[in-house]
Amino acid sequence: MNSTIDYLVKKFGLVIDPKHPTQIHNVNRTIMAQTLKELGFKVGAEVGVAQGWHAEILCRENPQALLYAVDIWARYPGYKEYTDRISEYYRQAKKRLAPYNCKLVKKFSSDAAKQFKDGSLDFVYIDGAHDFKNVAIDLCEWSKKVRVGGIVYGHDYQRWRRGRSVVDVKDVVQAFVYAHQIRPLFVIANGIRDPKFGGDVPGWLFVRQETDLI
Ligand SMILES: C[S@@+](CC[C@H](N)C(=O)[O-])C[C@H]1O[C@@H](n2cnc3c(N)ncnc32)[C@H](O)[C@@H]1O
Numbered sequence: 357m358n359s360t361i362d363y364l365v366k367k368f369g370l371v372i373d374p375k376h377p378t379q380i381h382n383v384n385r386t387i388m389a390q391t392l393k394e395l396g397f398k399v400g401a402e403v404g405v406a407q408g409w410h411a412e413i414l415c416r417e418n419p420q421a422l423l424y425a426v427d428i429w430a431r432y433p434g435y436k437e438y439t440d441r442i443s444e445y446y447r448q449a450k451k452r453l454a455p456y457n458c459k460l461v462k463k464f465s466s467d468a469a470k471q472f473k474d475g476s477l478d479f480v481y482i483d484g485a486h487d488f489k490n491v492a493i494d495l496c497e498w499s500k501k502v503r504v505g506g507i508v509y510g511h512d513y514q515r516w517r518r519g520r521s522v523v524d525v526k527d528v529v530q531a532f533v534y535a536h537q538i539r540p541l542f543v544i545a546n547g548i549r550d551p552k553f554g555g556d557v558p559g560w561l562f563v564r565q566e567t568d569l570i
Pocket of ligand 1: 402403404405406407408409410411426427428429430435438442445463464465466483484485490
């Protein structure tokens with residue numbers, strides 16, 4: 357185990373189950389942002405920003421850190437969410453994040469990843485497109501940008517289909533950690549209501565380690 361995992365275990369009172377994902381109950385997105393600050397993380401990225409609500413929490417709770425806010429903020433073939441609002445979301449994100457140490461990167465996520473060196477980030481939060489292919493691309497491209505001891509995490513640890521909306525995140529994360537020998541996998545159960553997001557759906561998290569196959 358490394359010191360980041362030790363910190364999470366102590367802070368959240370975790371007992372790691374070697375066979376199953378370890379649930380972190382007493383957390384929400386604001387507490388996670390505070391945890392990144394406590395860990396001394398100084399540079400990270402959010403992939404999938406929309407109006408910038410979560411990016412603002414990351415910046416506000418850790419003002420010393422530089423956040424790269426990555427989003428295409430445009431329609432593209434196959435992506436069916438927010439298509440009527442996405443330009444307005446870009447305008448809102450620009451305004452909301454302007455007071456902070458935040459750089460907006462208006463690119464397709466896999467293109468944006470090319471501008472970062474491997475191991476150059478302390479954390480990445482993945483919350484872009486939620487279909488199998490795009491989650492897999494984001495996990496592959498962005499997890500290697502995080503240094504050993506850094507945190508890779510994201511939203512929507514779920515699997516469902518509703519009309520045109522698809523969320524395959526849980527399946528992809530499970531396959532990815534299995535294939536890359538990443539243990540432990542944490543589920544961010546969001547048992548504490550977040551001041552901004554209220555009762556949130558679960559997220560997922562793992563810590564980069566020397567032993568992973570990323
Ligand atoms: C669920 S929203 C992000 C919400 C944000 N993380 C929050 O919690 O405040 C998903 C965002 O991902 C962006 N997105 C989807 N696919 C993308 C891709 N391939 N590259 C870059 N951005 C993408 C969309 O434009 C949308 O703004």
